[in-house]
């Protein structure tokens with residue numbers, strides 16, 4: 415077991431990019447990704463290979479993430495967790511003539527620092543703010559970097575509370591006690607498939623525990639009241655529009671640049687991946703409605719997803735189809751008298767979706783099925 419309080423670990427975490435801190439972080443994720451195929455991720459969806467707005471050469475590529483120009487003053491930071499865990503989620507930045515806006519706190523201060531360094535390769539304008547698209551740990555654990563650098567941190571008004579409740583609450587907790595229900599669920603699994611799903615779940619939950627306990631949490635100081643959205647931010651030649659939509663976390667914020675048809679979607683979009691719906695405030699019907707809205711935007715809209723390659727409307731269509739397929743199979747099981755809990759493990763991945771990534775079954779496909787059952791009033 416990893417001792418999260420050992421002086422060794424504290425020292426390792428104090429040095430961004432050091433080999434030791436990288437190895438420490440890797441060990442968390444080693445367990446987490448043990449079952450996953452860690453193939454290098456393309457930064458762009460295939461259908462965008464010819465899109466002239468996107469520069470084929472990144473302005474910087476560190477392996478764990480690369481930053482690419484996707485519009486006038488618009489950049490996407492695309493992570494590849496097969497090469498390191500400094501960022502894990504995607505992000506990006508908008509650099510206007512008068513100011514810039516950074517998107518995401520990433521999973522570590524090293525990730526947040528990497529993105530500011532990338533911005534400084536192309537622009538020296540003042541940073542107006544950094545924005546967490548939602549509270550989840552892989553988007554917010556690098557927030558302390560912004561605090562240390564005097565950069566205002568923007569997020570949905572409920573983000574600070576959710577960070578404290580979800581990650582602050584497990585700081586200093588007894589790890590064995592915290593993990594025991596997840597270990598119990600593995601022992602009680604009735605099928606080999608169920609056991610495998612619970613094991614993946616334990617690996618991810620362990621990772622959340624370890625990262626939470628080795629991070630100095632930093633909270634947004636610029637809460638965004640969703641009832642006051644949309645909000646326009648003039649950066650000088652670039653107008654960012656901040657909007658909120660339901661679906662993934664109850665704190666989801668997107669940044670749109672309508673003049674260029676570019677959308678930083680956060681985790682309301684998983685590109686080439688099954689949707690992650692575990693959050694208590696995730697809503698399947700709400701999320702599908704949000705995707706319908708995204709699909710109604712211009713045909714040539716570029717989306718920077720929370721995870722996976724930059725995509726166009728094709729990426730929205732795939733995610734909608736995945737929701738449809740899960741619903742179809744869940745409905746069939748419900749009609750056949752299968753309970754929600756059983757159905758959650760029984761979804762079969764169709765041949766055509768064999769290459770769609772799954773971020774742990776119990777964070778994605780399982781809860782999508784149980785939430786659908788709940789929406790139908792079924793158990």
Ligand SMILES: [Zn+2]
Pocket residue numbers: 548550662663681690720
């Ligand atoms: Zn998320």
